[in-house]
Amino acid sequence: MLVRLQRSxxxxxFTVRSEVDSAQLAPADRAHLERLxxxxxxxxxxxxTRGADRFQYDLEVERGGRVQRTTAFDGALxxxxxxxxxxxxxxxAGGPPR
Amino acid sequence: MARCVGACFIVPPFVLERVIRDxxxxxxxxxxxxxxxxxxxxxxxxxxxxVLRDRGRARQPLSPAPGGHPKRTIxxxxxxxxxxxxxxxxxxxxxxxxxxxxxxxxxxxxSTYQFYWDVFHRNSIDDQGLPxxxxxxxGDHYDNAFWNGARxxxxxxxxxxxxxxxxxxxxxxxxxxxxxxxxxxxxxxLGQSGALNESVSDVFGSMVKQFALGQTSEQADWLIGEGIVxxxxxxxxxxxxxxxxxxxxxxxxPAEMRHYVHTVSDNGGVHINSGIPNHAFYLVARxxxxxxxxxxxxVWYDTLRDPGLRSNATFxxxxxxxxxxxxxxxxxxxxxxxxxxxxxxxGVTVP
Ligand SMILES: [Zn+2]
Numbered sequence: 001m002l003v004r005l006q007r008s009x010x011x012x013x014f015t016v017r018s019e020v021d022s023a024q025l026a027p028a029d030r031a032h033l034e035r036l037x038x039x040x041x042x043x044x045x046x047x048x049t050r051g052a053d054r055f056q057y058d059l060e061v062e063r064g065g066r067v068q069r070t071t072a073f074d075g076a077l078x079x080x081x082x083x084x085x086x087x088x089x090x091x092x093a094g095g096p097p098r
Numbered sequence: 099m100a101r102c103v104g105a106c107f108i109v110p111p112f113v114l115e116r117v118i119r120d121x122x123x124x125x126x127x128x129x130x131x132x133x134x135x136x137x138x139x140x141x142x143x144x145x146x147x148x149v150l151r152d153r154g155r156a157r158q159p160l161s162p163a164p165g166g167h168p169k170r171t172i173x174x175x176x177x178x179x180x181x182x183x184x185x186x187x188x189x190x191x192x193x194x195x196x197x198x199x200x201x202x203x204x205x206x207x208x209s210t211y212q213f214y215w216d217v218f219h220r221n222s223i224d225d226q227g228l229p230x231x232x233x234x235x236x237g238d239h240y241d242n243a244f245w246n247g248a249r250x251x252x253x254x255x256x257x258x259x260x261x262x263x264x265x266x267x268x269x270x271x272x273x274x275x276x277x278x279x280x281x282x283x284x285x286x287x288l289g290q291s292g293a294l295n296e297s298v299s300d301v302f303g304s305m306v307k308q309f310a311l312g313q314t315s316e317q318a319d320w321l322i323g324e325g326i327v328x329x330x331x332x333x334x335x336x337x338x339x340x341x342x343x344x345x346x347x348x349x350x351x352p353a354e355m356r357h358y359v360h361t362v363s364d365n366g367g368v369h370i371n372s373g374i375p376n377h378a379f380y381l382v383a384r385x386x387x388x389x390x391x392x393x394x395x396x397v398w399y400d401t402l403r404d405p406g407l408r409s410n411a412t413f414x415x416x417x418x419x420x421x422x423x424x425x426x427x428x429x430x431x432x433x434x435x436x437x438x439x440x441x442x443x444x445g446v447t448v449p
Contacts (some may be wrong), residue, residue, distance in 0.1 A: 006363065010242040011269065012260060012323070012336050013369025029312065050247030052276040052287055056364060073248065
């Protein structure tokens with residue numbers, strides 16, 4: 001399973017990406033990722049919030065050739081998505097934001 | 099360059115129009131006479147002022163608050179992602195506190211209010227004296243600042259890409275201007291209209307900084323977010339209006355229409371393609387010289403309030419209204435020519 005997260009927008013407007021291949025994860029991490037994915041409601045997409053400069057999140061989950069895509073906006077994230085975003089962001093290797 | 103721009107008016111026409119709208123019968127008569135006396139003001143504008151005045155009268159019998167003073171409240175979110183934070187740390191008129199971010203937000207919102215009041219006689223975000231609510235310390239190492247439709251919200255930055263976001267006065271002006279846009283042209287935050295919304299925030303944010311520093315167009319740095327970029331960006335700012343695409347390593351902003359970026363990220367590249375209208379404004383201000391808020395600024399402000407500017411405006415729509423606005427305010431001449439030339443230079447063709 002591949003999980004890709006892209007964050008774009010925000011005041012600065014630059015894009016940051018993270019990608020996790022579950023095959024490369026330690027068993028405990030893999031189980032944790034599955035729990036986070038199970039808890040996130042990826043089928044619901046609340047409309048963008050009012051205002052401006054909110055982050056846009058584009059999430060892709062690829063399993064067995066099937067890809068599920070979700071777009072969500074900071075301030076109006078689907079239930080359970082924030083912990084998944086935080087976990088993926090924390091795993092970003094601290095490279096430049098491009 | 100011989101031009102009869104702002105210096106033609108002892109009292110700017112928009113102030114006169116406001117007097118016509120809101121003044122006593124005596125003040126109104128004086129303002130009308132002054133306006134009619136000035137051949138460069140068209141009957142159209144007087145007509146508009148009168149229509150607005152009567153519309154305002156019919157809708158609200160009470161005249162709006164006199165204005166001239168902000169009503170600021172700064173809240174502390176204590177590192178929580180809570181834009182509705184209720185912990186008030188500084189109210190209007192209270193002295194500085196020990197927290198630098200609080201004071202920067204308070205001062206920056208004050209400078210932005212003052213800019214809109216002194217230059218455009220605009221009384222806050224809604225021109226009705228809306229209180230200014232700022233939230234600081236939003237989120238944990240949160241590398242963003244935003245307008246949530248009611249409040250201006252500032253993160254402390256991650257220290258890596260972005261530093262404390264209240265440290266840049268133009269960023270505070272940028273966020274407050276999102277509120278002004280929402281209450282005027284209400285440009286849809288998607289694609290070209292979204293990039294115009296972003297650009298308007300950069301344009302007025304930059305003018306807020308120039309106004310506070312008393313800088314001319316030549317002296318200004320035309321940067322957005324100078325002083326809040328972290329070491330990972332390898333740059334001097336978030337955006338450059340003078341040279342879009344050069345603010346930091348990998349800055350994706352185009353300066354011209356032929357490099358327009360088509361993307362589904364960032365609401366359709368609103369922070370990317372804003373480089374094009376940003377550069378157009380810069381070119382106008384530099385061509386005319388002097389203070390950006392004397393000629394270029396009023397043209398952009400009139401455009402934002404023009405009823406002919408639709409929420410889903412394209413760059414081309416916006417450009418056309420700026421040329422018309424320049425002609426209305428300053429007559430056909432150096433200002434409207436500079437506006438038209440600037441758009442043509444960035445590849446937005448206006449006849
Ligand atoms: Zn913005």
